[in-house]
Amino acid sequence: MLLLAAPGFAQSLKTVKEKSRYLTEEYSVLADNKAVRSGPYKKYFREGNVLLEEGQYENNQRVGQWKFLANGKEELVHDYTAKKVIVNTRxxxxxxxxxxxxxxxxxxxxxxxxxxxxxxxxxxxxxxxxxxxxxxxxxxxxxxxxxxxxxxxxxxxxxxxxxxxxxxxxxxxxxxxxxxxxxxxxxxxxxxxxxxxxxxxxxxxxxxxxxxxxxxxxxx
Structure with missing residues (x-):
């Protein structure tokens, strides 16, 4: 028997903060499956807490437009769904x-x-x-x-x-x-x-x- 989610059903998410030597990542995972990223994502340079990129995950896949920033300014926007570069000032x-x-x-x-x-x-x-x-x-x-x-x-x-x-x-x-x-x-x-x-x-x-x-x- 195949069970389908009802329209408008929102899965419960849990926010994760992960730090490496230079970077901090903030993203959401499914509350009942922490291996699956879903929802907003942000990455920061730990030094100064500078925002570097932000976008959206869906079932562990990057979707929609992701923004990449340098020195506080948007330098690149890539649409992962359309597989297309929208903005490139690099x-x-x-x-x-x-x-x-x-x-x-x-x-x-x-x-x-x-x-x-x-x-x-x-x-x-x-x-x-x-x-x-x-x-x-x-x-x-x-x-x-x-x-x-x-x-x-x-x-x-x-x-x-x-x-x-x-x-x-x-x-x-x-x-x-x-x-x-x-x-x-x-x-x-x-x-x-x-x-x-x-x-x-x-x-x-x-x-x-x-x-x-x-x-x-x-x-x-």
């Missing part, structure tokens, strides 16, 4: 991406670069807080270095590769860890080329790091 460093053509990769001018569905204040804030120059580089006199993130974005997800300005294993490892934390579980809207969603390799703006002079002399 400045992309470039519109060039690498896509597969024939048997090789070709650099093309994209009609729409891929977009990550998160606040840039969240992503860049975590990257800058987690990235650093290792001590061995500063001891060797390297007081500035940078890395870029090459994101391979497809309709099924994204993978990241680090392009460091200096070849140092520890620096690459530290940078990779920062990227993993900053972009963990972040969804993307694929790039558009010739009216079609395409898989492409897209390079984000560099993260530039500065260090301080460190003496290698041991004082006894």
């Amino acid at each position: 400045k992309n460093p470039s519109s060039v991406g690498l896509i597969q053509q024939a048997d090789s990769l070709a650099a093309v001018e994209l009609e729409q670069p891929p977009l990550y569905l998160a606040s840039s204040q969240q992503v860049l804030g975590i990257l800058m807080r987690e990235s650093r120059l290792p001590l061995n580089l500063m001891k060797a006199g390297t007081l500035e270095a940078s890395f870029r993130i090459a994101a391979t974005v497809s309709p099924s997800g994204a993978h990241y590769r680090i392009i460091p300005s200096v070849q140092d294993k520890e620096f690459t490892t530290l940078s990779r860890g920062a990227v993993q934390l900053a972009l963990n579980e972040v969804e993307w809207v694929p790039a558009v080329y010739q009216g079609q969603s395409v898989t492409c390799i897209y390079t984000l703006e560099p993260i530039i790091l500065h260090g301080v002079a460190v003496s290698s002399t041991i004082v006894r």
Whole structure:
């Protein structure tokens, strides 16, 4: 026998507040099934309690328009139901991406670069807080270095590769860890080329790091 809910029946919800190293999430779950998100959702940067995004869940799915904010201003609005970007004020460093053509990769001018569905204040804030120059580089006199993130974005997800300005294993490892934390579980809207969603390799703006002079002399 199939039981149907009566029109206007509202399921009881329970509010959850979840904190991580940098973020606070507030969302609702079903009172009788805490694994199912349903209702309003908000995310804040814990430092300053700054609102980063807000939207609505329905049966564990993001639905309707979600707003992503940076420095208190709306920078991106994505409609998850219509699968469409409504507002985008984010400045992309470039519109060039690498896509597969024939048997090789070709650099093309994209009609729409891929977009990550998160606040840039969240992503860049975590990257800058987690990235650093290792001590061995500063001891060797390297007081500035940078890395870029090459994101391979497809309709099924994204993978990241680090392009460091200096070849140092520890620096690459530290940078990779920062990227993993900053972009963990972040969804993307694929790039558009010739009216079609395409898989492409897209390079984000560099993260530039500065260090301080460190003496290698041991004082006894």
